[in-house]
Amino acid sequence: MLTIYGVYRSRASRNYWMAREIGIAFNSVPVIQAGRVANPLAVDAPINTMSPEFLAINPMGMIPCIKDGDLVMHESLAINLYLARKYGGPLAGKTVEEEGMMSMWTMWAATEVEPYSVAIVRIYDNAQENSEPGKAGIAVACRSLKKPLDVLEKHLQNQDYLVGNRFTAADLNLAEVLRYAQTEQELFDARPKVKAWIERCQSRDGYKAMQATRGKEPV
Numbered sequence: 001m002l003t004i005y006g007v008y009r010s011r012a013s014r015n016y017w018m019a020r021e022i023g024i025a026f027n028s029v030p031v032i033q034a035g036r037v038a039n040p041l042a043v044d045a046p047i048n049t050m051s052p053e054f055l056a057i058n059p060m061g062m063i064p065c066i067k068d069g070d071l072v073m074h075e076s077l078a079i080n081l082y083l084a085r086k087y088g089g090p091l092a093g094k095t096v097e098e099e100g101m102m103s104m105w106t107m108w109a110a111t112e113v114e115p116y117s118v119a120i121v122r123i124y125d126n127a128q129e130n131s132e133p134g135k136a137g138i139a140v141a142c143r144s145l146k147k148p149l150d151v152l153e154k155h156l157q158n159q160d161y162l163v164g165n166r167f168t169a170a171d172l173n174l175a176e177v178l179r180y181a182q183t184e185q186e187l188f189d190a191r192p193k194v195k196a197w198i199e200r201c202q203s204r205d206g207y208k209a210m211q212a213t214r215g216k217e218p219v
């Protein structure tokens with residue numbers, strides 16, 4: 001059975017959402033970020049990203065990580081491409097060309113969008129959004145997101161999804177990366193196609209199920 005190591009309040013949310021989309025049974029092993037534990041190496045500390053037993057599974061010391069049979073994998077977005085290909089039917093590419101485009105949008109999400117969306121969410125996580133440095137950091141990140149979001153807006157002019165005119169792992173991956181920037185509503189209000197697309201992705205039962213569990217986790 002598929003095992004997901006992580007917590008819902010982390011990038012593991014991407015894989016929990018994917019598992020719900022696919023509808024497969026999975027084990028969830030709660031591994032929390034070390035930075036959220038007072039003394040991560042204490043004997044009574046909850047299993048966390050610095051715990052030796054977790055480092056034996058992912059030496060990068062990061063969540064998420066999965067185990068599926070003998071396969072152990074880290075990197076949330078790559079995990080989703082794998083899960084889609086193995087179990088996801090139409091969530092994966094139907095042709096080599098579609099797979100290529102799904103990889104393209106996923107790599108694009110990781111390299112051209114995530115650095116800036118994560119910069120925004122970190123400012124909020126540290127309750128700095130109203131401080132001058134926080135506001136400046138958000139402004140810089142929003143400026144950096146302008147070009148990628150304009151490209152996405154154009155791509156979505158005549159289609160509802162990124163690839164193959166259906167919801168795929170590429171949409172899920174990008175929607176989760178962009179979620180971190182959703183506090184900045186003006187980015188979306190200025191781009192109606194992007195706004196409608198992310199709302200479409202987040203109206204799915206799999207997303208709602210993931211968020212319902214995430215909402216019950218301690219902040």
Ligand SMILES: N[C@@H](CCC(=O)N[C@@H](CS)C(=O)NCC(=O)O)C(=O)O
Binds near residue numbers: 010033034063
């Ligand atoms: N590129 C990795 C990044 C994983 C990552 O940064 N995970 C964070 C949580 S969202 C983490 O485990 N941080 C380690 C820590 O805080 O101790 C992925 O997408 O899976």
